[in-house]
Amino acid sequence: MKETLILHFKPWLDMSTHRARILATAIVASLSVGLLSFAVNADALTDHAAISKPTAALKARPPSRFAELVHTIRRGEVLGAILPRYGVTDVQAVVAAGKPYADLTRIRAGKDLRLRFERDVPHPLSIAYALDEDRTLVIDLTTDPPTARVEEVEYETRLEVRRLTLTSSLWDAALSAGLRPGDVVRLAEIFQWELDFNTELRNGASFTIVSDDLYNDGDFTRPGAFYAVRLLNDDKEYTAFHYVSSDGTEGWYHPDGSASKKPFLRSPLEFARVTSSYNPKRYHPILKTRRPHLGTDFGAPTGTPVRAVGDGVVVIAGRSGGHGNRVKIDHAGPYATSYSHLSKVKVKNGQRVRQGDVIGLVGSTGLSTGPHLHYEVTVNGNHTDAMKVKFPTSEPLPASELAAFAQVRDRWMPVLDGTAPLPVPNDGLVDGQDALADGD
């Protein structure tokens, strides 16, 4: 039988956490899983030994009675074929126990099953299967029937400052700085009311990001919470701080306490390209007459989600002449927005919508030459150029929040400026800004 199995041995007390993995080889011989030949991965052993903290003290401990065996699932392998080889006979019971959390009949190739053994016991005490990066499903086989629980990964957090500059693409710069695609989306969302990452980021644009980084067993996993970000683009500087108000609302705020979030999005499409601008004197391509173009057209494939640019109430949802399938939203104040030629309408007349809600999908219904979104903005019922309209800006933080916000800002501003190092964790926190407290 050709198996590559990595054995991780841990003292009993450490089993419940994912930290400080301690490895020992002594137990291999005494494990009574005789059918299997174990290849202990020397690299993994050195690796983990290096990060276990009090090394000398650990060496003095007696070998653990417990061992963890890692089985990497191969393509086409099912639980019913794997588990009996490790001494588990009632696979059905394992599947049943896991059912509230995961369908174990559909385990994924490439993922690991971690089986915990006790010396002289011929079957595992438990089986662990990662549900996602942060959660592991553990099936306890010491109960009858087996029981399941979900364990959360306990990350250590460390503050980190990243500085990255766009040379070729934002993705390249971000990935080489240890960010993930999801982090780029987070950045784009912070700045989405101020600029469009698809069309407005210039080569040479630079980001400074203060975040937690998440570590598992001493290994960097991914960036955690973002606390402060700065973008320098085209000679413009954008700085924002994450702040949690005393009532628990979270948001991003400029240094003066004004919200980065605004009541209206800059565009109803996340990835937008203007194909035809607002033009009250346009020559219409289909009607072949001079006919005003009272909206802005965005080219996008059929099915692209269309977002409500602001909170409001739906006043049209359905067929509307040359507009085809259309949604119109009444917003607070004098503003209304309209979205035409949709392939699908996802809201109903009279429905309340929030900024960012998907209200329909791009299509080519009505008087249209191909898939695109025709987007209109009216102010007091008068058509206006959607790309030039001055929407209201956000409410600033209330005066009662400003002192606490100033502390958060003054903590991070010098870090962004590069004039101060990262603050030491636990050095006097503002209520609600417990980010630093997690740095244990």
Ligand SMILES: [Zn+2]
């Ligand atoms: Zn149009």
